Amino acid sequence: MSKRTLNSKGNILLKNGRIYDPFLLINEKSDLLISDGFIEEIKKDIKIKKDFDVIDCEGKIITNGFVDIHAHFREPGFEFKETLETGSTAAIHGGYTRVCTMPNTNPVIDTPELVKFIIDSSIDLPIYIHPIGAITKGQKGLELAEIGQMIQAGAVAISDDGLPLTNSQLMRYALEYSKKFGIPVINHAEDCCLVNQGTMHEGDVSLNLGLVGNPDISESTMIYRDLAIADYVGGSLHIPHVSSSKSLDVIKFFKEKGVNVSVEVTPHHLALTDKALQSYDTNAKVAPPIRSDIDRESIQNAVCSGLINCIATDHAPHSIVDKERDFNNASCGMIGLESAFGVTNKVLKDKKTVESIIDLFTINPCKIINIEPNLIMEKKLAELNIIDPNIKWEFKPSSIKSKSSNSPFVGEKLIGKVMMTINKGFCINNF
Amino acid sequence: MKKIESKHLLGLEKISKKDIETIIDVGFTFREVLERPIKKVPVLNGKNIVNLFFENSTRTKISFELAEKRLSADVTNFSASSSSVQKGETLKDTIQNIHVMKMDCVVMRHPVPGSCLQLTNYVDVPIVNAGDGTHEHPTQALLDMMSIKERFGKIEGLNIGIVGDILHSRVALSNIYGLIKMGANVKVCAPPHLLQRGIEKLGVSVCYDVDDLIDWADAINVLRIQRERMGIGLIPSTREYRTFFGITNERLARHKKELVIMHPGPINRGVEIDSEVADSDQAIILDQVLNGVAVRMSVLYLLLGSKDFE
Amino acid sequence: MEINLHKNKSILLNKEQISNLILRLSHEIIESQKNIDSIAVVGIRTRGEIIAKRIIQNIYENYKKKIDLGILDVTFYRDDFSENLGSPKVGPSDIPFNVNNKNIILIDDVLYTGRTVRAAMDELFAFGRPDSIKLGVLVDRGHRELPIRADFIGKNFPTSDNEHVHVLVSEIDGEDKVNLVKY
Numbered sequence: 001m002s003k004r005t006l007n008s009k010g011n012i013l014l015k016n017g018r019i020y021d022p023f024l025l026i027n028e029k030s031d032l033l034i035s036d037g038f039i040e041e042i043k044k045d046i047k048i049k050k051d052f053d054v055i056d057c058e059g060k061i062i063t064n065g066f067v068d069i070h071a072h073f074r075e076p077g078f079e080f081k082e083t084l085e086t087g088s089t090a091a092i093h094g095g096y097t098r099v100c101t102m103p104n105t106n107p108v109i110d111t112p113e114l115v116k117f118i119i120d121s122s123i124d125l126p127i128y129i130h131p132i133g134a135i136t137k138g139q140k141g142l143e144l145a146e147i148g149q150m151i152q153a154g155a156v157a158i159s160d161d162g163l164p165l166t167n168s169q170l171m172r173y174a175l176e177y178s179k180k181f182g183i184p185v186i187n188h189a190e191d192c193c194l195v196n197q198g199t200m201h202e203g204d205v206s207l208n209l210g211l212v213g214n215p216d217i218s219e220s221t222m223i224y225r226d227l228a229i230a231d232y233v234g235g236s237l238h239i240p241h242v243s244s245s246k247s248l249d250v251i252k253f254f255k256e257k258g259v260n261v262s263v264e265v266t267p268h269h270l271a272l273t274d275k276a277l278q279s280y281d282t283n284a285k286v287a288p289p290i291r292s293d294i295d296r297e298s299i300q301n302a303v304c305s306g307l308i309n310c311i312a313t314d315h316a317p318h319s320i321v322d323k324e325r326d327f328n329n330a331s332c333g334m335i336g337l338e339s340a341f342g343v344t345n346k347v348l349k350d351k352k353t354v355e356s357i358i359d360l361f362t363i364n365p366c367k368i369i370n371i372e373p374n375l376i377m378e379k380k381l382a383e384l385n386i387i388d389p390n391i392k393w394e395f396k397p398s399s400i401k402s403k404s405s406n407s408p409f410v411g412e413k414l415i416g417k418v419m420m421t422i423n424k425g426f427c428i429n430n431f
Numbered sequence: 432m433k434k435i436e437s438k439h440l441l442g443l444e445k446i447s448k449k450d451i452e453t454i455i456d457v458g459f460t461f462r463e464v465l466e467r468p469i470k471k472v473p474v475l476n477g478k479n480i481v482n483l484f485f486e487n488s489t490r491t492k493i494s495f496e497l498a499e500k501r502l503s504a505d506v507t508n509f510s511a512s513s514s515s516v517q518k519g520e521t522l523k524d525t526i527q528n529i530h531v532m533k534m535d536c537v538v539m540r541h542p543v544p545g546s547c548l549q550l551t552n553y554v555d556v557p558i559v560n561a562g563d564g565t566h567e568h569p570t571q572a573l574l575d576m577m578s579i580k581e582r583f584g585k586i587e588g589l590n591i592g593i594v595g596d597i598l599h600s601r602v603a604l605s606n607i608y609g610l611i612k613m614g615a616n617v618k619v620c621a622p623p624h625l626l627q628r629g630i631e632k633l634g635v636s637v638c639y640d641v642d643d644l645i646d647w648a649d650a651i652n653v654l655r656i657q658r659e660r661m662g663i664g665l666i667p668s669t670r671e672y673r674t675f676f677g678i679t680n681e682r683l684a685r686h687k688k689e690l691v692i693m694h695p696g697p698i699n700r701g702v703e704i705d706s707e708v709a710d711s712d713q714a715i716i717l718d719q720v721l722n723g724v725a726v727r728m729s730v731l732y733l734l735l736g737s738k739d740f741e
Numbered sequence: 742m743e744i745n746l747h748k749n750k751s752i753l754l755n756k757e758q759i760s761n762l763i764l765r766l767s768h769e770i771i772e773s774q775k776n777i778d779s780i781a782v783v784g785i786r787t788r789g790e791i792i793a794k795r796i797i798q799n800i801y802e803n804y805k806k807k808i809d810l811g812i813l814d815v816t817f818y819r820d821d822f823s824e825n826l827g828s829p830k831v832g833p834s835d836i837p838f839n840v841n842n843k844n845i846i847l848i849d850d851v852l853y854t855g856r857t858v859r860a861a862m863d864e865l866f867a868f869g870r871p872d873s874i875k876l877g878v879l880v881d882r883g884h885r886e887l888p889i890r891a892d893f894i895g896k897n898f899p900t901s902d903n904e905h906v907h908v909l910v911s912e913i914d915g916e917d918k919v920n921l922v923k924y
Contacts, residue, residue, distance in 0.1 A: 207627050208444060210544040210566025210604055215628075280545030324521045326543035328564070463833035464817065469867035472817035732817075 010053065011035045012427070013046060017057025017386065020355055021064055021376040022363040027355065032062060034382045037425035042378055055420065055431070057386055061354065064373050065097025065127075065383045065423055066361040068337065070161070070186075070240055070264060070312035073099070073129070075121070077106025082317040082403045084118065087337075088125040090315070090402035092428050094337040095361070095385045095418030097127050098373060099315075103134040104162040110134035110145040112153035119154045126426035130156040130371060135174045135185065141167055144177060151181045156369040159186035161240060164222060166192060171226060175235030184238035184262065184368060187226050189247070190288055194218035199328055201243075201291040205274040211327065214289050216244035223247045227254040227261060236260045238368055241314050243269050243288040245298035252307055262368045264312035265299055267336055267343040268408070272296070276408055282323045282330035284408040286314070303360070304351050310364040313340045317404030335402045339395050341387070342414030349415060354389040386420040393417050435733045439558040441547050442567035443608040451609060455577045458722065458729040464501070465725055474736045475504035478535040483526070484510045484561070485541045490696055491561050491571070494720070495538050498727035502736070507534070522546060523553050530554045536735050539563075557734040565599050570730060571695055572605035574723040576613060578715050579650055581722065582691055587614030592644040594620040594676055595654025595703060596665075598627055602695050606652060607633050620644040622676065625665065641676050645683070650691035653678050656703045669702045678704045683713075691715055753898060753906065754919035759879070762895035763792060766877050767799035769893050770846050777804065779872065781843045783811035785861050786832060789849035791910045792879055796848065809843070811836040818860035840869030846893075850908040852878040855889035880919060882906045 014032040019042065021027075031046040032039065048054055073087035082090075084101075091099050101118060103109030109118065115131045122129035133150035137143050139160040147158055158178060165171050165187050174185050195218045200206050202213020223239060230237040231254055239251065242265050255261055268286060273296050276284040284290060302308040316333025323330050336343075341361065348357050366372060374383035395409045421428045435450040443451065464472055480499045484492055492508075499506045509529060526537070530553070538559040539547055544566035550558050562568040580586055591610050597603045597619050610617050617635040619626065620643070631637060638644055644651060656672060666672050673679065678692065692704070692714040700706045709716060754762070774780050784793025790812045797808050812835040847861055862874055877893035882900045900906060900921070909918045 202628060204629060204632055207629055207632065210564060210601065212565070213628070280548055321521060324523050326522055326541065326549065327545045328543040460814070460833045463835070464867075467867045468869055471867070473863070474817040 010037075010427070011040075011049070011051055012422070013048060013052040013054045014057045014062055014386065015046075015048075015054055017060050017062040019062045019376055020358060022355070022359050023064065023366075023372065023375050024377065026376065032376075034422060037382055037422070039376065039378055039380050039382050042376070055386070059388065059390070060419060061358070061387045061389065062376070063358050063385055063387060064362045064376065065385055065421065066095045066341070066418075067098040067100075067365040067371070067373065068096050068313050068315065068340075069100045069157070069238075069310065069365045069369055071099045071101055071315040071337065072104065072317065072333070073101045074105060074317060076117075080403075081319050081322070084121050084129065085125060086401070086403040087315070087317070088122065088127045088129070090335065090337045090400070092126045092421050092423060092426065093399075093401045093430070094340055095387070095421050096337055097383045097421065097423040098130060098371070099127055099337075100130045100132050100156055100369060102132055102159060102161040104139060104160075108134050108139045109155075110137050110139070110150075112146060112149040115150045115153040115155045126424055126428075128424070130154070130369065132157045132159050132161070132186065134158065135160045135165055135187075136170065139163055141165055141170065144170070144173060147174075147177060148181060151183055155183075156371060157184045157186055157238065159188070159240070161186060161188045164188045164190050164192060168225060168229065172229050172233055175230055175237065176233050179235045182236070182370065184236040186238045186240050187222070189219050189222040189226060189239060190214075191218045191222045194221065198289070199285060200277050201274040201289040201295075203274055203292050205277060209277065209280065216246050216291060216295065219244050219288050220246035220250050224250045227251065227259055230254070230261065231257060231259045234260070236262075239263045240312065241266050241269060241288060242299065242302075242308065243291050243295065245295045248298050248302045248307060255307065262310075263302075263308045264310050264365070264368075265303060265308045266314045267311060267340045268334060270296070270299055270303065270311070271343050271347050272408070280327045281408055282325065282327060283334055283406045285327065285330055285332055286316070286334055287332040300347065300351065303348065309360075309368060311340060311344050311360045312365065313337050315402070316406075317402050318406045319404055323406050333406070335400065335404055335407050338399050338401060339407060339409045339414065341418055342393065342395065342416050343409060343412075345389060345416030346414050349389065354387075357389075358387070381424070382422045383424075384422055385418050387416065388419050389416045391415070391417050391419075438734070439547070439551060439560075440569050440730050440734065441551070441558065441560050443569045443572055443605050443612065444567065446569075448612050451573070451576070451613060454573055454726065454729050454733060455580060457733060458573070458577045458726040459581075461725040461728040461732070462722065464728070465721065471501050471503060473503045474732055475499070475502040478504045478735055479507060479533065480504045480536045480538060480731065481507045481509055481529055481534045482561075483529065483537055483539040484508070485539070485546075486562070488540055488562070490720075491540065494723045495561060495570075495727055498724050498731060501724070502728055502731055504731070504735075522549060526550055526553050530556070536731065559730060559734065562601050564601065565604075566601055567605045567608070568601040569605050569609075570723070570727050571602050572609040573730070574719055574726045575602075575606055575652060575693060575695070576609055577722045577726050578693065578719045579615075579691075581718065582715055583649065586610065589615045589649045590618065590647055591615045592618050592620060592648035592651040593654065594641055594644055594651060594678070596625045596656060597621045597630065597654070598625045599657065600654050602652075603654060607635055611635070618644055618647055620676070622666070641678070642682065642686070645686050645688070645690060648690060650693060651678065652693040652695070653704050655695060655697065656699055658699075669699075673702055677702065678708055680705045680707045683708060689713070693719060696720065749923035751921050752918060753880075753921045754896065756917040759917045759919065762879060763795050764799050766879075766893050766895055767796045767803070770796065770875075770877060771800060771804060773875070773892070774844055776844070777806050777808075779842065779844045780846060781809035781811060781838055781840075782846045782848060783813055783836070783861075783865065785847065785849045785857060786812060786814045787913060788908050788910055791912050792850060793848040796877075809838040811838065811845075813861050813864055815857055815860040815864055818864045820856060820860065834864065836868045840865060840871050843871045845871045845874045847874055847876045848878070849876075850879050851906050852876070852881045852889075852891050852894075853884055855885045855887035858889050859887055879908060880906050
């Protein structure tokens with residue numbers, strides 16, 4: 001793997017690939033020439049010149065950079081877990097060119113100044129960072145934060161993620177107020193009382209392990225509340241990391257009523273079940289928890305039917321110290337940026353076309369937060385991935401670029417890989 | 432030759448029936464040793480055993496300590512309140528600090544399920560689970576089964592009832608795993624909200640009426656009601672609990688049947704069990720205590736003393 | 742496991758010889774003690790236990806005396822539990838009489854290194870303080886590693902290092918026989 005900037009005088013010729021840009025509705029074989037980080041030319045049979053680096057893209061797909069609308073980069077405050085820089089490096093190695101960072105840092109991102117700090121800090125990084133602002137000041141769930149000014153400063157959504165917004169009236173205010181700005185409200189949907197300090201899904205496995213279970217109804221009842229409010233007052237609700245079959249039933253009901261709702265799922269909820277915790281693997285401890293076979297099947301079906309709009313990693317780096325605790329005290333969350341496509345594609349490749357899988361990482365998340373990446377057009381700054389959807393590879397410790405390595409997928413065989421990512425003049429080559 | 436396959440005793444869910452039988456059989460051998468004028472055998476002479484207790488315990492700790500001393504092992508006690516561990520040191524750091532001092536075996540009690548299994552990743556000596564949160568308490572279940580076998584001559588085919596706060600009880604879970612494995616029929620009786628959802632999947636039947644349980648059972652294991660459960664509203668009052676789930680004198684008198692009463696101790700007299708019942712001939716509560724030392728000697732002997740035998 | 746290693750096996754004693762030797766041991770034991778009532782015979786599991794029982798039966802038939810019988814399982818007292826040496830089946834010891842002031846006759850099938858006897862004596866003291874302990878064995882094959890000798894010996898049979906003496910008894914093995922096995 002090599003990393004170099006293209007800003008000097010790099011000319012890269014992508015030969016024989018198929019270009020798929022769902023924004024432009026392009027899906028055809030073509031060569032593509034990149035010069036100084038910009039797309040110079042797109043056409044069939046571009047002649048090779050001697051100062052070109054030629055990449056044979058036969059059998060591969062050239063598509064837009066991935067967009068993650070849910071990640072935790074921990075800066076400011078928890079730089080020992082991740083920084084904007086290490087998070088960005090992890091992102092671009094997973095094919096992500098744009099990442100929305102959650103505001104549960106220290107301090108919480110709840111002012112325009114802090115939003116600007118994140119954006120300014122990311123200027124020289126290989127990806128674009130789109131901050132998500134807090135709904136309430138300090139994520140305390142008591143009073144609304146400066147939502148409008150944060151949007152002006154560049155925030156793309158609001159969320160108190162990590163914690164649910166328990167006050168229903170405040171949830172109503174947030175949904176109403178956000179209508180003025182046209183951004184979605186993202187609520188970490190868990191009823192804390194029903195969670196009851198549960199550390200994993202309540203089911204057969206928690207029964208065997210003697211762990212307190214967090215039942216699926218802790219999520220579905222909160223989602224019902226949020227959707228009922230959204231149904232009543234309008235506004236745009238985005239449901240993060242959906243984990244249960246019951247929640248999907250609730251969402252389907254309200255979606256059919258016409259509520260403006262979008263839904264994301266993580267690769268781990270799509271791929272794993274609570275059996276992953278059978279040996280108390282704290283790396284598989286997440287909130288909301290990974291649930292049963294039935295929940296996983298419902299989630300996969302909902303991705304196929306379009307009820308779930310997109311994949312989001314919920315990339316949640318934690319240091320070894322946070323994870324090597326006993327199960328109850330270990331932190332919740334896993335990293336996901338580097339493994340997201342391989343995990344997702346492996347699960348979905350027999351159920352969906354590769355194009356529709358790619359959409360889950362590109363156009364679909366962009367629609368939710370109303371952003372548009374640099375499209376695959378001549379004269380545009382290159383922001384693209386070269387994907388091999390069929391390659392089998394092992395997710396190794398060396399595949400991890402995040403500052404933390406809390407992933408239960410280490411050692412797993414994945415299918416489909418981002419072979420090269422070009423963004424903001426950076427090029428990550430995984431060939 | 433008596434040997435067990437298990438390298439550790441983490442719980443009764445994963446251990447084989449054969450190993451359980453061996454531990455109980457050898458337990459009876461140690462029971463004989465405990466009847467001798469000199470109750471100490473030199474079998475673990477020179478072995479260091481550390482008792483690592485992250486949670487308060489009097490009985491279990493004394494029982495293990497006595498078992499270790501009667502096997503002639505050197506005993507080191509390490510007590511840490513879980514809060515100090517939560518603050519800084521990870522379990523891994525704690526155990527590696529202890530292990531570097533060359534221990535031959537670790538007996539651990541910890542408030543969090545799975546901690547003993549985690550420990551096996553960090554050290555390569557036998558680990559004995561002395562209770563891991565609401566998960567398992569295997570030596571308690573082994574001594575319960577040994578006491579049942581002592582009283583009935585067998586375990587298979589018996590109807591064993593367990594009454595109390597099943598949801599929060601590691602004693603109940605280990606007993607369920609062990610008794611089902613040994614071929615007993617197990618019925619649990621508890622307030623419905625103090626039962627794990629789906630507990631039938633472990634192979635037990637469920638009832639909410641303690642009189643039904645008494646009718647059905649050959650022996651009943653009466654769980655201790657933890658007073659800390661009452662403060663958070665799970666049990667409205669001791670009086671209400673006793674009314675519906677207490678093993679009371681009147682209740683037993685009504686049934687007029689032979690029934691063996693067990694209790695892991697310490698007893699809340701007048702709450703989950705009446706004094707007269709606890710002190711009666713049908714109660715084998717004190718036999719359980721003695722068998723506890725014997726079965727822990729057996730476990731330690733089989734994990735440490737006999738592992739190299741051919 | 743052992744049988745596959747046998748290169749050579751010969752019969753040392755047959756059923757009749759064994760019976761005669763145990764009978765002689767029984768007489769010697771009685772004759773050695775002034776007070777027959779103080780005698781107790783303690784067999785070491787497993788085959789020492791059988792021989793002890795036969796001795797007691799002999800004494801009963803010839804002297805009309807019921808002698809106390811005890812059984813010792815020395816597993817927990819062995820000095821070799823972490824070494825690769827055979828261990829008897831772990832079972833409880835059974836000493837149903839008061840050891841104090843008794844003249845104990847310890848019985849084993851074969852006397853070899855002396856370590857089993859050492860363990861047995863240690864264990865006996867866990868039950869009390871006997872007046873005396875004497876040792877009786879069916880076969881003494883030599884190779885002592887401790888300063889221990891038998892008081893009553895059925896037969897002395899000096900062996901080489903690669904020879905083992907296997908005592909078979911009908912109660913366990915289906916026949917009475919003593920084999921000399923070469924490895």
